[in-house]
Amino acid sequence: MTPPLPDGVARHDFDGTTGIATRGHPEYGEATDGEYRRWDPHRSKLGAMLALGMDTGLEAGQPTLYLGAAAGTTVSHVADFGGPTYAVEFAPRPARDLLDVAGHRDNLFPLLKDARKPGTYAHVVEPVDVVVQDVATRGQARVAALNRQFLDGDGRLLAAVKARSEDVTADPEEVFEAVVAELEASYEVLDTEPLDPYHEDHLGVVARPLE
Template sequence: MTLPDGVERHDFGGETGLATRGEPVYGEATDGAWRRWDPDRSKLGAMLALGMETGLAGSETVLYLGAAAGTTVSHVADFAGPTYAVEFAPRPVRDLLDAADPRPNLFPLLKDAREPESYAHVVEPADVLVQDVATRGQALVANRNARFLRPDGRLLLSIKARSEDVTADPAAVFEDVLTTLEERYEIEASESLAPHHDDHLGVVARPRRDGTF
């Protein structure tokens, strides 16, 4: 697996982990100017730790849906270009603003990812769409936001089975979500995020090229 420029492996107390260079955000371990990207706290971090080929190279324009308090999106902004962070809950956005303060390329947006028209006037075309939104209809959110992706861009999605249906078999939930995603995307890879995150599926996809949307 090729790591993005700006993501390295460092030793933290005798344990090797991924790291980005930036100000700490959530009490993570540090090695000089480098901060550990904890895969147990980050779905995208787990995707990288598990060796999924995300296609991230570094310096991309990123739209991040479900930014919460900034745990993962702060790591992304450490190595990416302009990074738009969408979060609908006011309380975590206050922490997100703190994470953005030393990162001039990180732009918090107090918006609902289910309503992309509310921030379409702000967000520029993105190379990467990262989504970690714990809500029913995760595929619909990704499909609605496909409008922001460049034709050669990619979606990096974490599907949380219990957000779709707490009673259903996760495998069945994942199948349904992937089927809906295929209305707008070509699925390149999908992999369980266990042991870092139970009942989660990491997905790498690209916008469909056949003009069906």
């Protein structure tokens, strides 16, 4: 049975095609109908996780830390239905676009920071219910471990593991096994699923911090 979508995320029809959607200001040329904006799973790893029916545990109004926000495609949808949303992005160019996205959302707070150095934003970010991770760097499990400190209580890590960012020459399945094994030192992994056909060589991971 497919888990329910969080409040604020709906299955909606756009020109005869049904997809997931949120209510908010359009940001990246996505289909809209004046009320809803399509959450394109081809442009969003978290969107792909939801479209594939993964049980993310997302709920409306949750404080969220988003690592690897880029220009704001996915984090804009998260902020549409979430609570305070802290968006960490390392590269200045996409961070400028992220500022424009935040201009339409009072609960979205861009941070020009490196997700590998959470000490640089620990004084700003409150405890959160969700950490969404979409970083294109080697050592993705380490990034998740370093940012575990922000997860409150029974929080969730929702990560998109990029095989080619870890090792462009290795077999993706072997990379996924190694990253998940490393994650298990600090998280209980609840679910994993390849993000095909939306994102090749990516693995969606749902986990919660070990006590």
